[in-house]
């Protein structure tokens with residue numbers, strides 16, 4: 001728990017200035033509250049003791065403090081929340097990047113609802129570490145020290161008041177380990193609940209077509225019950241902790257009263273009572289910090305669990321410069337997706353000089369898409385090597401490789417944005433004319449021109465606004481727009497009708513002239529004009545007739 005939380009603080013290092021400023025303002029605001037009540041106590045003690053002039057002076061001094069106190073509370077809220085929002089935003093970006101590096105290898109955490117939960121709820125739980133633990137603990141610590149300093153002249157009184165307050169200060173740390181289990185269960189249940197809700201909704205057509213909404217509803221209800229149970233356990237701990245905090249505050253008050261009744265000086269007793277009241281507000285919320293600490297630790301654990309999955313391949317520490325050429329050579333390639341899976345390739349050799357037009361055929365599951373993944377550096381060979389322009393892919397940065405090799409994947413996705421924005425993912429600065437050229441080449445320009453909003457038409461989530469074949473052609477246009485000299489087209493005509501498929505394949509040669517094209521297919525239609533045809537079989541590439 002401690003290690004995870006310290007690591008979170010490490011992630012927030014660049015926001016150290018904001019976080020420290022928030023802490024400083026919170027401490028100042030708490031001390032202002034203490035000063036306010038200490039002065040009030042002093043004034044009352046002076047008046048009771050017959051020192052009317054001193055009492056009146058203390059009351060006069062109170063006036064600016066009364067005005068300053070709400071202002072300091074406002075500043076504290078603004079500063080601590082601004083610091084938290086910045087730190088959490090950084091954490092989300094960090095987590096997103098780590099996921100993006102790891103997801104292609106399939107880290108077993110791909111349920112989108114669960115990942116979304118980690119990115120949103122688990123990151124959000126981290127705010128408790130700062131807002132509900134560090135800030136109140138720092139403020140309360142400062143208050144207890146002030147109480148000790150102001151009552152130092154009466155050691156017994158100081159001990160009677162400060163001891164319960166100090167114990168309340170330690171409560172979060174004492175209570176957090178007990179709440180850790182409930183917090184971890186609640187966080188995990190929240191992840192499962194999100195997954196149970198999001199998965200059937202993403203595939204809503206299949207859910208409804210299979211009459212599976214009742215089953216999905218039952219699964220959702222079961223997860224909600226589990227979450228409710230874990231949250232109740234957490235809430236009951238928070239309630240017990242809150243009561244413990246209240247008791248300790250009252251113990252401090254009673255301590256001061258008892259000291260006064262036992263013959264202690266009236267002035268000091270009144271001061272101690274007022275100081276205890278001032279501290280009670282800060283101390284009162286501390287015990288709940290224990291559950292907040294446990295929740296933050298559970299959130300941190302879930303983040304690191306996903307973020308620390310081994311990446312499919314490490315980036316080279318010192319990447320080689322981008323090669324000038326783009327010939328591809330595969331030598332003795334061995335690859336299995338995991339040690340317990342049969343190898344996909346067992347010594348594949350392939351030579352693709354610049355400008356090669358290769359049709360790569362083979363039955364389902366033989367490894368065609370796996371080869372594309374290896375060429376894109378989404379996976380790395382266990383033995384053998386792949387070179388691009390004579391440089392080993394292993395020594396090139398993934399970004400450089402993907403600048404040279406573009407791919408239309410089998411399940412290429414359109415994002416819920418305009419057609420133009422979807423196309424410009426491949427070439428952010430492409431002018432409109434280039435977008436239309438790519439759309440025409442992919443055989444979808446006419447359809448887009450006929451849309452009232454043209455290039456600004458939104459695609460819907462996953463391209464839902466278009467038919468499967470239309471979405472495929474839009475994805476194809478995106479790849480054609482890329483300036484990469486090597487194109488991998490994985491089943492580019494899947495979902496196209498026979499006529500459009502033929503038209504597309506016939507123009508493929510002209511639209512990709514000068515580039516290396518690897519066309520992946522189960523079989524050829526006759527309209528392709530590949531320079532070479534290879535068939536994958538038994539982990540090797542063999543010449544094929546088509």
Ligand SMILES: Nc1ncnc2c1ncn2[C@@H]1O[C@H](COP(=O)(O)OP(=O)(O)OP(=O)(O)O)[C@@H](O)[C@H]1O
Pocket residue numbers: 104105106337344362363364365366367368369370371410522
């Ligand atoms: N990300 C992955 N993680 C684990 N195993 C994978 C992954 N991708 C593919 N595989 C496995 O690797 C093998 C080759 O799959 P691949 O998708 O490369 O075949 P394919 O020839 O492209 O098939 P298809 O024509 O059906 O698309 C299969 O056994 C598949 O289950």
